[in-house]
Amino acid sequence: MSLSELKLPDYREQSPDVSARFERIRKRPIILKVRELKKSFGSNGNTHIVFDHVSLDVHRREFICVVGPSGCGKSTFIRIVAGLDEATSGEILLDGRAVAGPGSDRGMVFQGYTLFPWLTVKRNVMFGLQMHGKALDTAEAEARQWLDMVGLAKFENLYPHELSGGMKQRVAIARALANGPRILIMDEPFAALDAQTRCQMQAYLMQIWKKVDVTILFITHDLDEAAYLADRILVMSCNPGRVAEFIENPVPRPRSAEQFISPEFLALKKRLEEHIHPPVEVPEKLPMIKLTEAGDEVE
Amino acid sequence: MKHHDWLGLKVELPRKRQLQLTILSFLAPMAVWCAISYVPWLWHPLYRVTDPGSVDYFIEDMDVKRADFEHELAKARAAGTALPQGYLTNPIYLPAPHKVLRAFYYAFKTPPRLPNEPWLHQSLGHSIRTIFLGFVVSSVFGLPLGILCGTYRFFAKLQEPFIEFFRYLPAPAFGALCVAVLGIDDPPKIAIIFIGTFFQQVLVIANTVRKVDPGLLEAAQTLGASGWKLVRRVIIPASITDVYTDMRILLGWAWTYLIVAEVVGTMSGITYFINQQARYRNFDNVYAAIAMIGIIGFSTDLFLAWLGTVLFPWKRKSRSAQNKRAWFAWLRPKMAEPIVQTIEPVEDKPEIKLHVTQ
Ligand SMILES: Nc1ncnc2c1ncn2[C@@H]1O[C@H](COP(=O)(O)OP(=O)(O)O)[C@@H](O)[C@H]1O
Ligand SMILES: [Mg+2]
Numbered sequence: 223m224s225l226s227e228l229k230l231p232d233y234r235e236q237s238p239d240v241s242a243r244f245e246r247i248r249k250r251p252i253i254l255k256v257r258e259l260k261k262s263f264g265s266n267g268n269t270h271i272v273f274d275h276v277s278l279d280v281h282r283r284e285f286i287c288v289v290g291p292s293g294c295g296k297s298t299f300i301r302i303v304a305g306l307d308e309a310t311s312g313e314i315l316l317d318g319r320a321v322a323g324p325g326s327d328r329g330m331v332f333q334g335y336t337l338f339p340w341l342t343v344k345r346n347v348m349f350g351l352q353m354h355g356k357a358l359d360t361a362e363a364e365a366r367q368w369l370d371m372v373g374l375a376k377f378e379n380l381y382p383h384e385l386s387g388g389m390k391q392r393v394a395i396a397r398a399l400a401n402g403p404r405i406l407i408m409d410e411p412f413a414a415l416d417a418q419t420r421c422q423m424q425a426y427l428m429q430i431w432k433k434v435d436v437t438i439l440f441i442t443h444d445l446d447e448a449a450y451l452a453d454r455i456l457v458m459s460c461n462p463g464r465v466a467e468f469i470e471n472p473v474p475r476p477r478s479a480e481q482f483i484s485p486e487f488l489a490l491k492k493r494l495e496e497h498i499h500p501p502v503e504v505p506e507k508l509p510m511i512k513l514t515e516a517g518d519e520v521e
Numbered sequence: 522m523k524h525h526d527w528l529g530l531k532v533e534l535p536r537k538r539q540l541q542l543t544i545l546s547f548l549a550p551m552a553v554w555c556a557i558s559y560v561p562w563l564w565h566p567l568y569r570v571t572d573p574g575s576v577d578y579f580i581e582d583m584d585v586k587r588a589d590f591e592h593e594l595a596k597a598r599a600a601g602t603a604l605p606q607g608y609l610t611n612p613i614y615l616p617a618p619h620k621v622l623r624a625f626y627y628a629f630k631t632p633p634r635l636p637n638e639p640w641l642h643q644s645l646g647h648s649i650r651t652i653f654l655g656f657v658v659s660s661v662f663g664l665p666l667g668i669l670c671g672t673y674r675f676f677a678k679l680q681e682p683f684i685e686f687f688r689y690l691p692a693p694a695f696g697a698l699c700v701a702v703l704g705i706d707d708p709p710k711i712a713i714i715f716i717g718t719f720f721q722q723v724l725v726i727a728n729t730v731r732k733v734d735p736g737l738l739e740a741a742q743t744l745g746a747s748g749w750k751l752v753r754r755v756i757i758p759a760s761i762t763d764v765y766t767d768m769r770i771l772l773g774w775a776w777t778y779l780i781v782a783e784v785v786g787t788m789s790g791i792t793y794f795i796n797q798q799a800r801y802r803n804f805d806n807v808y809a810a811i812a813m814i815g816i817i818g819f820s821t822d823l824f825l826a827w828l829g830t831v832l833f834p835w836k837r838k839s840r841s842a843q844n845k846r847a848w849f850a851w852l853r854p855k856m857a858e859p860i861v862q863t864i865e866p867v868e869d870k871p872e873i874k875l876h877v878t879q
Binding site: 339353 | 743835
């Protein structure tokens with residue numbers, strides 16, 4: 223039986239708990255407001271539009287996942303939010319103020335670990351605090367607190383090259399959060415990790431997000447990951463990049479691994495699959511080319 | 522032993538084998554030298570005359586060609602006169618290893634022939650001082666300029682084209698000019714080493730600094746670093762280990778300019794020593810002095826390599842790195858004493874408010 227034949231609820235159907243939660247979220251202040259954002263590369267005559275007409279509102283302490291086909295401009299979009307790139311047109315308001323350039327109100331976690339190899343784990347976490355002129359002992363105490371939260375207190379004196387990929391990414395999260403950002407921007411942070419570590423990291427991230435007052439903008443190409451983590455999922459389409467749909471995740475919280483086979487989860491996943499992998503026409507009969515003289519015929 | 526054990530493509534050899542090969546790389550040329558020196562039928566194109574016999578133009582301790590000696594020997598034998606005596610030997614410019622080894626000791630012990638000539642150790646000291654000053658003066662200007670050019674496109678475009686042009690001008694060509702401007706003593710020599718090192722240094726270091734991972738810069742920017750802080754706290758520490766390696770290589774190049782520098786103006790240092798010893802035909806001393814340059818250069822580099830692992834603990838592979846503090850303390854602010862801490866489970870932490878709620 224294929225997924226399309228499976229009897230699933232509509233992905234927009236929400237249980238009373240879930241819709242009450244979204245009701246509460248909608249009442250929270252809007253922290254990030256994006257209006258008609260457009261980004262193109264190249265000069266006149268030969269421009270390549272990466273995305274345009276991107277508008278969205280993100281409420282405080284929401285967990286937003288961004289999914290979309292590779293190359294649709296997800297990274298470009300959040301780099302603009304982070305202030306590392308400039309938009310061609312449109313505006314981004316963070317807490318009502320337009321963003322210009324990188325700032326510590328937006329923390330960033332990259333796919334490549336980008337820890338400073340010459341600093342110990344603790345020093346890495348202290349980096350942003352020191353940039354803001356915090357006294358050393360305060361910075362150190364705060365860094366310890368954050369390392370404690372990501373479960374790395376014991377490793378504070380190691381150098382990054384002595385850590386595993388998952389540990390490095392936890393340090394990167396601690397380093398970003400130590401700065402007290404309004405939103406935490408993560409660009410495929412777990413994509414380079416093995417499946418088991420990735421699950422662990424997702425659980426860690428959920429815990430951290432529960433305890434810390436921070437809004438998360440999380441890019442992924444892993445649909446399961448998006449469905450597991452997000453409050454709302456921003457689906458982008460390609461060429462040029464547009465917001466295809468902004469889906470409210472119907473899977474109730476708290477989330478757990480069992481929900482991977484719940485009807486809501488499957489309905490959501492099916493919807494995401496339709497966006498990301500539109501049905502491909504495969505001809506019924508493909509011409510067969512025999513390359514070997516093997517006797518056993520393949521069905 | 523399996524073939525691919527030794528010749529694996531890009532496979533790191535075990536430490537023991539690396540050491541064996543290192544020793545072999547020195548032993549192999551030594552073995553060739555020994556063979557030529559001590560095996561009489563290998564090369565040995567000359568006879569050292571110990572007794573001229575009846576040959577009138579032979580004198581004691583004279584080197585004659587093998588063919589000439591054998592010809593005279595045959596003639597004397599036919600004439601029945603006193604036979605010339607001698608033994609096979611190599612030319613004087615190829616002394617045997619033991620003679621050079623002995624020269625290592627005696628070269629330091631031999632007083633100079635002329636009253637105002639320096640001893641060997643004084644010559645060496647002079648050379649090292651010249652190199653050191655030339656390299657330090659070059660680095661004082663080259664290091665900051667290289668970092669500046671590597672960091673800011675503005676300085677790169679402003680400086681590098683001219684430097685690129687200048688580095689093609691051979692340093693020795695400036696010898697006469699340096700003497701005219703700076704006199705005949707040490708300053709022109711230091712200037713030659715400066716000219717030979719500086720321009721390469723700026724370009725090499727600028728290139729290394731440009732290679733700093735832009736991801737680190739972006740990460741630092743999102744953490745609130747900007748401007749000079751970005752240079753001091755990210756660009757410099759991120760490139761310092763590679764810059765250090767560059768400096769080691771550049772120091773090696775400075776040594777190759779030494780001999781040129783020392784013949785500028787009044788000849789001095791180890792070059793003067795080598796020249797004098799060659800003139801006195803003390804070739805064992807010449808070899809000892811040349812080998813001395815190699816030994817000083819090589820051991821300096823080994824020392825600097827070791828120093829690198831002390832200065833940059835994050836480049837060390839071992840876990841012991843955590844205990845050793847980097848010497849470049851100015852890159853990091855002073856540390857407070859670690860606070861004794863208790864590790865609580867993650868779940869028990871209270872909710873952390875990053876901001877005061879509106
Ligand atoms: N500096 C650039 N110059 C030109 N095109 C770029 C540049 N950076 C990104 N792009 C283009 O923007 C598109 C989106 O890239 P990216 O944001 O990395 O996509 P995603 O993260 O969704 O995979 C790609 O097609 C890429 O070719
Ligand atoms: Mg991307």
